[in-house]
Amino acid sequence: MEKILVGLKRAVDYNVRVRVKSDGSGVETDGVKMSINPFDEIALEEALRIRERGEASEVIVLSIGPGDAQQQLRTGLAMGADRAILVEADAALDALDRARVFKAIVDREGVELVVLGKQAIDDDNNQTGQMLAAVWDRPQATFASEVAIDGNTARVTREVDAGLETIEVDLPAVITADLRLNDPRYVKLPDIMKAKKKPLDTLALADLGIEASPAIEETHFAPPEARQKGIMVDDVSGLVTALKDKGLI
Amino acid sequence: MANVLLIAEHDGTNLNPSTAKSVACAANIEGAEVHVLVLAADAAGVAAEASRLDSVAKVLTVSNPANENALAAVLAPQIVALADGYDYVFGPSTTFGKDLMPRVAAMLGVNQISDIMSVEGSHTFKRPVYAGNAIVTVNAPEGHTVVATVRTASYRAVGSDNAAPVEAVDPGVELPTHTRFVELQTGQSDRPDLQTAARVVSGGRALGSSESFDIIYALADKLAAGVGASRAAVDAGYVPNDMQVGQTGKIIAPDLYLAIGISGAIQHLTGIKDAGTIVAINKDEEAPIFEVADIGLVADLFDAVPELTEALD
Numbered sequence: 001m002e003k004i005l006v007g008l009k010r011a012v013d014y015n016v017r018v019r020v021k022s023d024g025s026g027v028e029t030d031g032v033k034m035s036i037n038p039f040d041e042i043a044l045e046e047a048l049r050i051r052e053r054g055e056a057s058e059v060i061v062l063s064i065g066p067g068d069a070q071q072q073l074r075t076g077l078a079m080g081a082d083r084a085i086l087v088e089a090d091a092a093l094d095a096l097d098r099a100r101v102f103k104a105i106v107d108r109e110g111v112e113l114v115v116l117g118k119q120a121i122d123d124d125n126n127q128t129g130q131m132l133a134a135v136w137d138r139p140q141a142t143f144a145s146e147v148a149i150d151g152n153t154a155r156v157t158r159e160v161d162a163g164l165e166t167i168e169v170d171l172p173a174v175i176t177a178d179l180r181l182n183d184p185r186y187v188k189l190p191d192i193m194k195a196k197k198k199p200l201d202t203l204a205l206a207d208l209g210i211e212a213s214p215a216i217e218e219t220h221f222a223p224p225e226a227r228q229k230g231i232m233v234d235d236v237s238g239l240v241t242a243l244k245d246k247g248l249i
Numbered sequence: 250m251a252n253v254l255l256i257a258e259h260d261g262t263n264l265n266p267s268t269a270k271s272v273a274c275a276a277n278i279e280g281a282e283v284h285v286l287v288l289a290a291d292a293a294g295v296a297a298e299a300s301r302l303d304s305v306a307k308v309l310t311v312s313n314p315a316n317e318n319a320l321a322a323v324l325a326p327q328i329v330a331l332a333d334g335y336d337y338v339f340g341p342s343t344t345f346g347k348d349l350m351p352r353v354a355a356m357l358g359v360n361q362i363s364d365i366m367s368v369e370g371s372h373t374f375k376r377p378v379y380a381g382n383a384i385v386t387v388n389a390p391e392g393h394t395v396v397a398t399v400r401t402a403s404y405r406a407v408g409s410d411n412a413a414p415v416e417a418v419d420p421g422v423e424l425p426t427h428t429r430f431v432e433l434q435t436g437q438s439d440r441p442d443l444q445t446a447a448r449v450v451s452g453g454r455a456l457g458s459s460e461s462f463d464i465i466y467a468l469a470d471k472l473a474a475g476v477g478a479s480r481a482a483v484d485a486g487y488v489p490n491d492m493q494v495g496q497t498g499k500i501i502a503p504d505l506y507l508a509i510g511i512s513g514a515i516q517h518l519t520g521i522k523d524a525g526t527i528v529a530i531n532k533d534e535e536a537p538i539f540e541v542a543d544i545g546l547v548a549d550l551f552d553a554v555p556e557l558t559e560a561l562d
């Protein structure tokens with residue numbers, strides 16, 4: 001196949017302890033470390049491996065978001081992507097609109113495989129890949145833990161509640177990455193230098209002629225209910241007593 | 250009135266408990282009339298089970314060999330064809346629903362609300378974001394079908410004293426053949442199902458090997474508990490993936506949860522927020538798991554766990 005498209009979302013780093021703003025308007029992002037959504041990094045690694053096996057010739061990374069997302073795209077280029085596209089948009093864009101952006105780029109570029117992370121660790125939505133597959137009217141192989149490309153089909157093992165499910169899909173298709181698909185490579189300094197010379201195109205949302213979907217409005221953010229402070233016991237017999245006191249054994 | 254179409258999850262023979270929990274959520278919508286849709290190769294058995302669920306007004310069935318395995322690309326067009334006239338289309342937020350429902354939503358031209366944890370109004374819901382570190386209130390747009398998944402750990406299953414009518418329906422749509430089921434590997438186990446067990450014992454990286462996990466199984470068997478694990482234990486290959494608890498594994502709500510040799514990373518904690526009592530055994534008194542534990546024991550698990558198993562005789 002020719003081209004693989006990978007989505008890279010700029011998200012709050014997974015190590016950050018997220019705090020809700022006191023006015024409930026969102027979570028604190030000022031001065032907070034931002035990174036590539038971890039699942040997207042895995043998606044990119046998989047696309048690069050497919051290309052390195054000679055099963056694809058180009059990997060394009062796409063981010064939809066603020067101008068700052070260029071940082072994440074540069075990291076993606078340093079990992080080995082061939083070129084990058086930034087579609088500048090409000091961070092609050094809903095998943096269906098994101099899916100429509102991906103579809104527009106798929107059409108422009110003639111993409112045959114899209115690999116996305118299964119979910120973003122900020123909104124935890126787990127939707128964009130499935131929605132893209134729907135608007136594209138193509139197969140979806142979500143929560144992938146193993147991918148094998150064989151000519152015009154892909155065989156994908158999926159992490160499902162019951163265990164591991166294997167499906168076969170015709171290409172073009174959308175695959176979404178789960179955590180155990182691979183371990184993303186580390187970026188080395190020379191790669192960062194090289195990445196500066198790789199092409200990064202910026203498009204405005206309006207350039208793509210996308211019709212906005214009926215939006216879901218986020219009205220208020222609150223911290224989760226705190227659990228009550230527990231007790232510490234000294235030994236196993238103390239634990240048994242505490243469990244008995246609570247009527248649990 | 251509010252018409253809700255709820256997509257049943259099942260394995261071809263039995264209804265998954267996620268369905269009865271999703272019904273409980275749907276029933277919280279004012280004036281809800283809940284219809285459960287069973288798509289299967291032969292829907293009769295599962296439909297009979299669904300018709301017993303309280304709060305269900307009707308069960309719709311589509312029996313078609315193409316529905317033998319739950320492939321989102323095959324199920325979604327049938328659901329979309331049958332969604333006409335419904336104000337809400339719901340599914341459980343299990344891997345089944347997470348895979349399927351966004352495809353349905355996009356085909357209907359709407360966004361999806363993932364992981365409803367409470368119904369606040371006809372179009373207002375609460376859901377967790379940032380691995381459960383924030384709870385956001387969302388408004389779905391009026392005048393459009395509301396497509397959503399239900400965070401099943403937030404709900405108790407409805408009872409089953411009902412006898413709702415069952416009706417076979419025909420979506421009359423062509424189904425794609427571009428997606429084909431190959432196989433399903435499941436870890437056969439006689440232990441209680443992790444997602445519904447009243448008690449769960451989980452082990453973490455500290456176990457060090459799959460052999461060492463035997464002490465977790467032994468304790469679990471004494472308690473008639475299901476067994477879970479942290480991502481680190483799954484990644485290290487001590488246990489299979491279907492045992493992972495957390496943001497990217499299973500979200501569970503047992504009455505009793507024992508976290509053994511698990512540090513308590515936020516991604517793990519988000520999976521157990523609704524547990525009744527959390528017990529932590531960890532040799533590091535600074536481990537974050539103790540911040541959420543109801544009962545904490547600082548000890549070496551290789552001493553404490555066999556001792557506890559013994560003490561439960």
Ligand SMILES: Cc1cc2nc3c(=O)[nH]c(=O)nc-3n(C[C@H](O)[C@H](O)[C@H](O)COP(=O)(O)OP(=O)(O)OC[C@H]3O[C@@H](n4cnc5c(N)ncnc54)[C@H](O)[C@@H]3O)c2cc1C
Nearest residue numbers: 453454455479480481495496497498510511512517532550
């Ligand atoms: C995007 C993303 C998603 C993730 N999703 C999940 C998820 O769904 N579920 C999940 O669990 N994690 C998830 N993680 C991983 C998570 O961040 C942690 O890395 C993981 O939970 C750690 O597992 P652990 O507690 O077993 O291991 P560790 O953090 O290494 O903790 C081991 C603990 O064992 C204790 N210990 C060691 N030896 C002993 C002993 N002999 N006796 C008693 N205690 C001992 C140590 O003190 C330590 O606290 C995710 C991470 C990312 C980035």
